[in-house]
Every structure is written in C-alpha cells, then in structure tokens.
Amino acid sequence: MLKLLSSSHKTPTLNPHKPLLFLSRLLTQFSHLPSDYDPPFSPTSKPQTPKNITTQNADPKKDPTHQPLKSDLPFDFSYSYSEIPSAEPISFRESPKFSPFGPGRLDRKWTGTAAPAQQEPDLNQLAEQRKRVLGDPLTEEEVAELVERYRHSDCSRQINLGKGGVTHNMLDDIHNHWKRAEAVRIKCLGVPTLDMDNVCFHLEDKSGGAIIYRHINVLILYRGRNYDPKNRPVIPVMLWKPYPPIYPKLVKNVADGLTFEETKELRNRGLNSLPIMKLTRNGVYVNVVESVKEAFMTEEVVRLDCTHVGTSDCKRIGAKLRDLVPCIPILFKDEQIILWRGKQDHEQDSQVQ
Numbered sequence: 001m002l003k004l005l006s007s008s009h010k011t012p013t014l015n016p017h018k019p020l021l022f023l024s025r026l027l028t029q030f031s032h033l034p035s036d037y038d039p040p041f042s043p044t045s046k047p048q049t050p051k052n053i054t055t056q057n058a059d060p061k062k063d064p065t066h067q068p069l070k071s072d073l074p075f076d077f078s079y080s081y082s083e084i085p086s087a088e089p090i091s092f093r094e095s096p097k098f099s100p101f102g103p104g105r106l107d108r109k110w111t112g113t114a115a116p117a118q119q120e121p122d123l124n125q126l127a128e129q130r131k132r133v134l135g136d137p138l139t140e141e142e143v144a145e146l147v148e149r150y151r152h153s154d155c156s157r158q159i160n161l162g163k164g165g166v167t168h169n170m171l172d173d174i175h176n177h178w179k180r181a182e183a184v185r186i187k188c189l190g191v192p193t194l195d196m197d198n199v200c201f202h203l204e205d206k207s208g209g210a211i212i213y214r215h216i217n218v219l220i221l222y223r224g225r226n227y228d229p230k231n232r233p234v235i236p237v238m239l240w241k242p243y244p245p246i247y248p249k250l251v252k253n254v255a256d257g258l259t260f261e262e263t264k265e266l267r268n269r270g271l272n273s274l275p276i277m278k279l280t281r282n283g284v285y286v287n288v289v290e291s292v293k294e295a296f297m298t299e300e301v302v303r304l305d306c307t308h309v310g311t312s313d314c315k316r317i318g319a320k321l322r323d324l325v326p327c328i329p330i331l332f333k334d335e336q337i338i339l340w341r342g343k344q345d346h347e348q349d350s351q352v353q
Helices: 019-031 123-134 140-150 168-178 191-207 260-272 288-295 311-324 343-352
Strands: 158-161 183-188 210-215 218-222 301-305 328-333 336-340
Touching: 140 183, 140 210, 140 218, 158 168, 168 183, 168 191, 183 191, 191 210, 191 218, 191 288, 191 311, 260 301, 260 328, 260 336, 288 301, 288 311, 311 328, 311 336
Parallel strands: 158 183
Antiparallel strands: 183 218, 210 218, 301 336, 328 336
C-alpha cells in the first residue's frame, strides 16, 4: 500500500523507537487526500440522472391529448406528384391502412396511393393567394441577380431531384431553404427529365413559387416578394416511403392490332437494329422524346440502349415514352427498350405516300 501512494505524499521511514509519532504523521498525510481517493482505481464518476425521453414516436392513440395534424394544402398528398402512373393500380403490396405519415398523425385517410384532401379547394381563392405571395413581377435586373447567385453548381441552396420526381417531402425541403434564401436551385436527373414541363408545373403548383430560370435540367424556384416564413404552410412529413402498388403489365404478349407472329417479327427486328441513342444511369433525358419522334418518321421500330440504367428505370422510361411520343413498348430485354410507333401511324404514312 505504501508504494501506491503518489510522490507528493511520501511515507516517512519507520522508527521503531517512536511508533506513536509515526502513526500520527501517517494519519495526518492521509487526511489531506481527497475523499474519493481509492488507489489503484480511478475516481468513480457521479451517477448520471436519466434524461426525460420524449415520446415522439409513441403511439398517439395512447395519448389522450394528441390531435391529428391538419394541413390546409388543397391537393391530395402522395409520395410523388410528377411520377404518378396513368393506369390505375390493380393491387397493393401492403394494406392501405398503413399510412406513411404514421398512425393517427394526419387527419386524412391513406388510400394506398394518396391521402385525399378533406374538401374541394376554391381555385379562385388559391390563385389570388398565390398572386399575393408572389407580389409584383421581378424586373430583368432582379432576375439576373438571382440567377447569377443561384445558378452555379457550388450553390449551397440546392435540392437534387431524382427518379422519384417531385416528392412530398421535397416540398418541406423547399420551404426550409426559403427561410433564409429567396430562391432555391433544383438539379433534375433521371427519368423525370423526360418531361421537364411536368416537373416545372408540379413544383410551382405544389410549392406556390415561380420558376425564374430553366436551363436543360437546372431550375431556380423563386419564393415570391411577400413570402413569410412564419406563415409557411403546414407540410406533414412522410416517415417512410410507401410500397408502390401493382400496376397492369406494361408490355403485352401480343401488341394491340397485331398477331403473335407480327409482334415477334417486330421484336426481332428491333433487337437487330442499331440503337438510336444510348442512355446512362441517372442521366439527363431531355432530348429523348424528340429523338424518338424523329426516328419514327423513317423507322417503324426503334431501340434504346439502356445498359447499366437498371430494369426498373427502363420500365419507367418506356411508360413515359408511351404517353409522350406516343408509342407502344413491345419489349424490355437485357436493358434494351424496343418501341413500336403503332399501326395507326403506319397506316396514315402509307396513305400519304
């Protein structure tokens, strides 16, 4: 025990002739040591009092004071607004009772694809309110100043728009940026860039802002002169991404208006033809629709090389091209998209000739 004492508390040498004096000096030195001195162990820390854990994720049904969140936004809430398939779902992968907003947290019922608004919106009142927030139109000098400030790739006020398109939680991100900035830069990539007009429409319609700059896949969304961050709309956040429902089959075994042999012959012709263009993963597809339309002027079947794009994105691209061109997808194989311009267009071309 004597060896464990620190150097500042040296024990005096033992004198057999004066045992009482030695004992009194030893007790005096120990009296100057701290009360928690316990060699060879380190001083024990004081037990921490447990903090009050907030029951944020607790079941709201067990809390009698909890009230479902109410939002006055006039549109139906869905995971994505710009990437909604035109076809109605035929089945669901999970029960519609599992709302992505959490159990009992929203006063809207989840249908499996959307949470409908409680009442029909007054379009005239909404237009007046939006016009009041936007204020007077920006001058050319003001637009040029905002564009120069937010158009660069190193802009700190940027939101990336991916294959999900204009999602519900993106609206909350936009308003969070608008707290401290007049505008936000939005960079679009992937499947939504096939139809940039649709993306711009939903951004303005759901956020209430105005797009003051558009260059290929880069947008600048302006909040308005009279925007007040303290009076921003209530946007309930989705706690998880809902499972997408099951939609009808995109490619039929036999194309409409053709026999099985004719469909098979068109598929083989498309696979053996040269691709009109090659798409990259999460690329910019703003020119794809026009390229397909131009190819259909001379060809009945065209092929898009989508190597490394992914099977799910290939089907998304084919579904969008079906509505935008329009055309008929007849095959998805080895990340290759085969499109047929349709029998009606072919007959019209033959009549013109």
